[in-house]
Amino acid sequence: MSRSFSFLVNPLSGGGTAARVVVPLARRLREEGAEVEVTYTGSVDEVPALVAAAAAADAVLVAVGGDGMVSSVAGEVATAGGVLALVPAGRGNDFVRQLGLPHDEAAQVEMLLHGEERRIDLLAAASGGVETFVAGSVYCGVDARAGELVNKAHWLPSKLQYPVSTVRALATYRPFDLTLDVDGVRTEHRAACVVVANSGFYGKGVHIAPAAVVDDGELDVVVIEAAGRIELIRSLPKAYDGSHVDLDEVTVLRGRKVAISGAYRGGATVPVGADGEPMPALGPDAPLGVEVRPGAVRILG
Structure with missing residues (x-):
């Protein structure tokens, strides 16, 4: 069964890098037959509803941005019982560095389509x-x-x-x-x-x-x-x-x-x-x- 994806993109991440990254990546996934929805938002207030909608649709929530974006999304995905994927497009990208996730487009497509799920910890501050x-x-x-x-x-x-x-x-x-x-x-x-x-x-x-x-x-x-x-x-x-x-x-x-x-x-x-x-x-x-x-x-x- 093919995966569907809901991309959540912070257009300001990395000085505009996120917006440039998501377009070819989404196109490649669609060419592979995946359903892809892309939403651009810079407002944390919009995140809970967007994450809940993705989880209800059984879509992988793909966060495109930096470390702040990861944190703003990860807890909401956990609460909604969804699945998270990360595409680095920020200034630091330290959490992606820790996980060893890919930066190149071909490897990201492979990860999104065929990568295995794992559970990771979060902090509650x-x-x-x-x-x-x-x-x-x-x-x-x-x-x-x-x-x-x-x-x-x-x-x-x-x-x-x-x-x-x-x-x-x-x-x-x-x-x-x-x-x-x-x-x-x-x-x-x-x-x-x-x-x-x-x-x-x-x-x-x-x-x-x-x-x-x-x-x-x-x-x-x-x-x-x-x-x-x-x-x-x-x-x-x-x-x-x-x-x-x-x-x-x-x-x-x-x-x-x-x-x-x-x-x-x-x-x-x-x-x-x-x-x-x-x-x-x-x-x-x-x-x-x-x-x-x-x-x-x-x-x-």
């Missing part, structure tokens, strides 16, 4: 009274600040947006006081950042949690302790190959449920991000909770 599903990771501190800068760096060439924003964030960062509870075990830190990861990659190829696996039912929690700004910038290359976890300043924990509280000294709030999108800031009266949802969503590839 609760902050500011709102719970949201996240595919890749949730993070607080200097990396969330870098994400804020990336989202304002459209004036830079795409290849430079992440590295320039990361160096800018590191050059101006402030450490914050952090209380971390992982499955009931509490630790205290003065940190540059903390990452709660389902996927090992973020920030366009930074291998922040090299041991992370998306279907093991556990979270990898990476704490980078406070250090000098120059020292952090010099150690940045180690994060791309995952060797930073061997540094004395890095702590790696594993668990299923994480609670984070903290603030900058003086009580100022700490920025929080999730798969490239901002979340409510961490503050004295605004903790962050993250739990794993094992096998929450079915995905192709």
